[in-house]
Amino acid sequence: MDMLVKLYDLPQKAEFQKNYDLLSEEGIEIRRAIAPERHIVVDWVKTHFNPHWASEVEAAFSNNPISCFIAIQDGQMKGFACVEATCKAFFGPTGVDETMRGKGIGKLLLIETLHELKHMGYAYGFIGGIGPAEFYEKVVGASLIEGSTPGIYKNMLR
Template identity: 50%
Template sequence: MGDLLVKLYDLPDTQPTMASVAAAGFVIKRPMSPERRFVVDWVAEHFSQRWASEVEMAFSGHPITCFVALDAESRLAGFACYDTSFRGFFGPTGVIESSRGQGVGTALLLRALKAMEDAGYAYAVIGYSGANEYYQKTVGAIPIEGSEPGPYRGWIQG
């Protein structure tokens, strides 16, 4: 569960993923502050309190450093944040089980990494990755040697 590095100046073309996710009925958008409580509670319910805490951080300033995926009924299907635990970090991210395998996670990843590039970062760190193969395949992420447990060491056991 170490950290990974992503070259933001060498991201893949987002268009094919965005088009297929849109064709499947999903909308990727940056949420607004009136939606904060919905997103935080949903992440706590479907993922974890730690991730919900990071989403709170994403909503603590402007621009909100989070993207969400909505299904055809405008229900939450996934989320991806950046600049939450640490500046320059991507994550947390998750897609509800019933919506996985349709490109939603990759669309959220690419949208958030593009936002990080637009914010002036050259590299993103994917913190405490539990999906190295996925990130290697989608955005060419490479492991950062000796980064486990990295900056998360010594955290409070809940």
């Protein structure tokens, strides 16, 4: 299913300052990816997740500015999130290194990228083909869109 997010009600980044500080103490930075990192991010997503997501990351890198954000520590990939990879106003895919989950990385990647959508001028954002609905409900108050399965992924090549 897809989910709907009210971008006009999005929590301010300042509300997550404690999370940013905790990650910073561990040397984890969340930022927009840059073009020379494309092959590294795409390979990492293919290895840790799947080739479909890697293709979506490539699409996000083709946007200007690049609409893929990454979490890095010691120059290594720890997580990523994209917006406008497959459709306008869509969030996703996203993923965090399995050993790094539960530290707030996924939450801050979500907040950063949804603010990116808001700054593009959208009032609402969509979370495409969700995995953990509770995560999106909890962090940004997203709600499920009835009848959105299989949505834009109908008849996708496998």
